[in-house]
Amino acid sequence: MNNRHPRNENEPSFTQSAARQLLMLAAGAVVALVALMWLLQALASLVGSSTTAANAVDVQNNSITIAISTEPPQLNSTLATDASSGMILGHVMEGLLRMSMDDQLEPGIAERWEVTETQAKFWLRDNAKWSDGVAVTAHDFIFAWKTALKPETASEYAFLLYPIKNARAVNEGTIGLDQLGVYAPDDLTLIIDLERPVAFFDKMVTFQTYFPLREDFYLQTAGRYGADAQEMLYTGPFVITSWVHGASLLLERNPYYWDQAQINLSTINVGYITADATARLNFFKDQRIAETVLLAENLQEALKQRWHIRREQDGTLFFLEFNHRPSRSTRNYHLRRAIQLVVDMEELVYKVTKLPGYVPGESLFPAWLPGVEGKFREEFPAPKLQLNHQQALEHLALAKQELGLQDIPPLALLAGDSAVADIQSEWLQAVLKTKLGLEIKIDKQIFKQRLAKMTSGDFDMVLAGWGPDYDDPLTFGDLFASWNLNNRGRYNNPDMDQLVSVAQNSVDAATRMQAFSDIQQLAFDDIVLLPMYERGVTYVIHPKLKNVKRRVIGADVDFTRAYIDPEGV
Amino acid sequence: MTRYILKRLLQGILTVWFIATATFFAMHAVPGDPLSGDKAMTERIRANLEAKYGLDKPLMTQYGIYLKNIAQGDFGISFTQENRKVNDIIREHFPVSATLGILAILFAGVGGILWGALTALYRNRLPDTIIMFLVILGISVPSFVVAALGQLSMVNLNTFAGFSILPIGGWGTIWHMIVPSMVLGLSTMAYLTRLMRSSMLEIINSDFVRTAKAKGLPATRIFSQHQLRNAILPVITVLGPSIAAITTGGFVVEIIFAIPGLGRYFVEAVQQLDYTVIMGTTVFYGAFLVFMVILVDILYGYVDPRVRVS
Numbered sequence: 077m078n079n080r081h082p083r084n085e086n087e088p089s090f091t092q093s094a095a096r097q098l099l100m101l102a103a104g105a106v107v108a109l110v111a112l113m114w115l116l117q118a119l120a121s122l123v124g125s126s127t128t129a130a131n132a133v134d135v136q137n138n139s140i141t142i143a144i145s146t147e148p149p150q151l152n153s154t155l156a157t158d159a160s161s162g163m164i165l166g167h168v169m170e171g172l173l174r175m176s177m178d179d180q181l182e183p184g185i186a187e188r189w190e191v192t193e194t195q196a197k198f199w200l201r202d203n204a205k206w207s208d209g210v211a212v213t214a215h216d217f218i219f220a221w222k223t224a225l226k227p228e229t230a231s232e233y234a235f236l237l238y239p240i241k242n243a244r245a246v247n248e249g250t251i252g253l254d255q256l257g258v259y260a261p262d263d264l265t266l267i268i269d270l271e272r273p274v275a276f277f278d279k280m281v282t283f284q285t286y287f288p289l290r291e292d293f294y295l296q297t298a299g300r301y302g303a304d305a306q307e308m309l310y311t312g313p314f315v316i317t318s319w320v321h322g323a324s325l326l327l328e329r330n331p332y333y334w335d336q337a338q339i340n341l342s343t344i345n346v347g348y349i350t351a352d353a354t355a356r357l358n359f360f361k362d363q364r365i366a367e368t369v370l371l372a373e374n375l376q377e378a379l380k381q382r383w384h385i386r387r388e389q390d391g392t393l394f395f396l397e398f399n400h401r402p403s404r405s406t407r408n409y410h411l412r413r414a415i416q417l418v419v420d421m422e423e424l425v426y427k428v429t430k431l432p433g434y435v436p437g438e439s440l441f442p443a444w445l446p447g448v449e450g451k452f453r454e455e456f457p458a459p460k461l462q463l464n465h466q467q468a469l470e471h472l473a474l475a476k477q478e479l480g481l482q483d484i485p486p487l488a489l490l491a492g493d494s495a496v497a498d499i500q501s502e503w504l505q506a507v508l509k510t511k512l513g514l515e516i517k518i519d520k521q522i523f524k525q526r527l528a529k530m531t532s533g534d535f536d537m538v539l540a541g542w543g544p545d546y547d548d549p550l551t552f553g554d555l556f557a558s559w560n561l562n563n564r565g566r567y568n569n570p571d572m573d574q575l576v577s578v579a580q581n582s583v584d585a586a587t588r589m590q591a592f593s594d595i596q597q598l599a600f601d602d603i604v605l606l607p608m609y610e611r612g613v614t615y616v617i618h619p620k621l622k623n624v625k626r627r628v629i630g631a632d633v634d635f636t637r638a639y640i641d642p643e644g645v
Numbered sequence: 646m647t648r649y650i651l652k653r654l655l656q657g658i659l660t661v662w663f664i665a666t667a668t669f670f671a672m673h674a675v676p677g678d679p680l681s682g683d684k685a686m687t688e689r690i691r692a693n694l695e696a697k698y699g700l701d702k703p704l705m706t707q708y709g710i711y712l713k714n715i716a717q718g719d720f721g722i723s724f725t726q727e728n729r730k731v732n733d734i735i736r737e738h739f740p741v742s743a744t745l746g747i748l749a750i751l752f753a754g755v756g757g758i759l760w761g762a763l764t765a766l767y768r769n770r771l772p773d774t775i776i777m778f779l780v781i782l783g784i785s786v787p788s789f790v791v792a793a794l795g796q797l798s799m800v801n802l803n804t805f806a807g808f809s810i811l812p813i814g815g816w817g818t819i820w821h822m823i824v825p826s827m828v829l830g831l832s833t834m835a836y837l838t839r840l841m842r843s844s845m846l847e848i849i850n851s852d853f854v855r856t857a858k859a860k861g862l863p864a865t866r867i868f869s870q871h872q873l874r875n876a877i878l879p880v881i882t883v884l885g886p887s888i889a890a891i892t893t894g895g896f897v898v899e900i901i902f903a904i905p906g907l908g909r910y911f912v913e914a915v916q917q918l919d920y921t922v923i924m925g926t927t928v929f930y931g932a933f934l935v936f937m938v939i940l941v942d943i944l945y946g947y948v949d950p951r952v953r954v955s
Contacts, residue, residue: 090864091766091767094872095766109751112751116744116747116822150726150727160954230693230697248687303729307728322737322910323815323816348814349804349905352901355796355903358800359814359903361804362799475759486747523677523916524675524679524681526677528676543683562684
């Protein structure tokens with residue numbers, strides 16, 4: 077018998093009518109979905125998360141839209157340590173002094189200043205106001221600095237205030253806040269007693285930790301200062317009028333700012349917050365944002381679009397740090413020397429990582445640092461390294477002899493978990509294996525774990541980086557002083573300490589720069605570290621937007637003086 | 646039924662407690678801590694910070710305090726967003742993730758059911774082949790690729806059109822929701838399509854459908870009342886866990902489309918070892934998942950009487 081239908085063979089008419097029905101269901105579903113979306117939008121707007129869709133550059137409203145990679149954790153200047161807080165604070169706050177578009181010191185809230193070996197004196201302008209119209213006084217600075225130094229505040233950047241007399245002791249809680257060496261004889265005069273001569277103290281006051289806070293307002297926020305737009309006061313060219321966490325910040329021109337003539341933009345709309353650089357590039361392409369960085373893989377696209385690609389150094393030095401603790405084989409000079417003689421940083425930067433804007437590292441001091449008159453590295457060139465495989469092998473033999481070892485035990489190379497760190501550590505592993513026969517064990521860790529291991533000394537070599545805190549070679553120069561907690565390899569050399577002391581305590585530029593030059597030479601001769609590269613940044617800016625400034629210290633990117641050129645192409 | 650629900654709820658609470666405890670101890674066992682940063686700090690400042698966050702107490706005491714706070718619904722203050730309560734972070738950002746998740750799951754559910762029914766109807770014919778090919782793509786291509794491609798194609802489309810058809814990122818209006826929710830729901834939709842197809846094929850050959858046909862019922866009625874309705878059951882079963890997975894798994898989509906959702910905080914907190922945010926989001930999402938599974942189980946009872954009987 078064969079009277080059964082084959083499996084699942086519907087008659088055409090059934091299929092047709094069922095399909096028609098499906099179509100109707102689909103149409104119904106689409107309508108329902110659209111209705112639901114309207115409802116959801118109404119609900120979502122109740123919670124208050126919305127970004128305004130605006131153009132990258134809005135000529136009519138004199139406004140721009142930009143994206144940032146991470147949201148500022150909070151904007152209390154006494155606590156802020158990260159780059160995105162620094163960027164926003166640089167737009168909405170101004171300290172005693174500021175850095176001009178060509179990186180020169182210029183008057184900010186202080187109109188005149190004077191720094192001697194023992195004292196710094198600032199005369200405040202009488203037309204500087206907070207964003208609620210109240211005048212900025214010397215007391216606001218004193219209050220801010222005391223707040224930052226108070227032990228309970230636990231500010232990580234309090235150490236930047238240590239040039240002030242007794243600041244360290246106050247911060248460590250050994251003496252009272254009233255002992256801090258700052259005075260305000262009247263509302264517009266600020267006198268600072270210095271702990272020791274600090275040649276660059278005037279440059280330090282441009283940094284966010286030195287920004288003012290107004291006591292009455294600060295106390296009123298009950299510990300939430302800087303958490304939201306209305307929980308803070310501003311002294312800078314812009315004020316934050318809206319801050320939707322995770323989504324956007326709206327910066328509008330501050331009507332009370334004293335130096336209106338310098339400011340052109342009416343609004344800076346931080347419309348997007350995303351860590352994905354490719355997504356930001358898409359926003360740029362779609363004319364949603366006016367500026368974005370380019371990754372190596374985006375360069376082709378940028379060239380294809382015929383964008384004007386800009387490059388700059390971001391001031392950070394990356395290096396291979398050795399562990400100098402007595403228990404480690406890397407404490408041996410000859411082993412470090414052997415490694416130094418075979419590792420070609422030019423190959424790493426130009427042939428291996430090939431990241432745009434990066435330059436091979438030659439010195440502990442990056443090329444941008446100021447010297448006596450010009451740039452430090454132009455006045456005191458870094459010692460030139462001649463790679464030499466033969467010599468390296470001789471040093472390796474000496475190292476084995478001194479260490480009393482047949483073979484060097486595998487060296488632990490601590491590295492971060494980024495793609496770039498992978499490439500670098502694998503390259504190092506290969507170079508040291510083929511040239512010296514050294515075994516390298518790569519220890520890949522996420523940021524916090526890497527820090528923990530660096531601090532406890534659980535490594536032989538580590539891929540480390542250092543970004544500057546202030547505009548003076550000392551920010552790199554004191555890294556390997558024996559007392560510096562950031563000296564994670566515990567390099568301990570009285571000669572180094574002596575040189576750092578000279579650089580710290582002298583106010584004579586020539587003496588100090590000579591000391592830095594000696595530190596540069598010592599770091600090279602004793603192979604304290606191997607400078608790998610100076611990080612670069614490659615970026616594009618909307619053609620109508622002019623006068624955008626990139627900074628190594630302070631607000632980066634700085635749009636405070638930017639303007640829109642309607643004719644720009 | 647009430648007893649059953651109560652029992653399930655108790656089990657749920659126990660599960661959440663277990664999740665909280667396991668996360669707490671695992672998190673503290675990880676080397677490093679939320680206070681370490683690029684710049685080393687003095688012992689004194691470290692001690693001050695530890696005191697501020699209560700990290701100076703023994704671990705078991707911290708655990709006790711922490712459980713007590715959770716019971717009162719207080720997750721504490723974030724380590725990285727120093728002024729924000731974890732409760733505020735969840736309250737402000739979960740609705741965004743939930744909106745995105747609900748849309749994605751609806752999109753996936755409706756799409757999955759319709760496409761699945763369609764492929765079953767046209768089995769082994771051209772529509773079936775094309776859709777099933779796309780389904781394989783949808784299941785195997787990871788969401789970060791789909792999200793990036795989705796965004797890029799919108800950019801190209803906008804450039805081609807000369808004006809902005811749909812925004813390619815950000816949040817606020819329904820136009821912002823369309824592309825990300827489709828991207829987020831795509832793999833679930835593909836999965837549901839397959840599920841629906843096989844379930845539908847099984848039903849088509851079942852006795853009661855044959856009986857319905859023999860009775861001479863109209864085709865539309867057989868299709869919607871007998872086939873579709875029964876075939877949907879397995880789809881509903883997996884919907885519960887999918888809702889939770891989609892709502893919590895939107896991390897990549899949130900980053901790429903610059904959406905202020907909770908998923909981002911969830912993942913970033915782990916990288917930054919932000920103890921309070923890790924705990925808050927894990928417990929919250931854990932409770933959410935457990936609740937969703939219970940809800941689906943209960944709903945299932947209403948949809949399929951056979952479950953209720955057993």
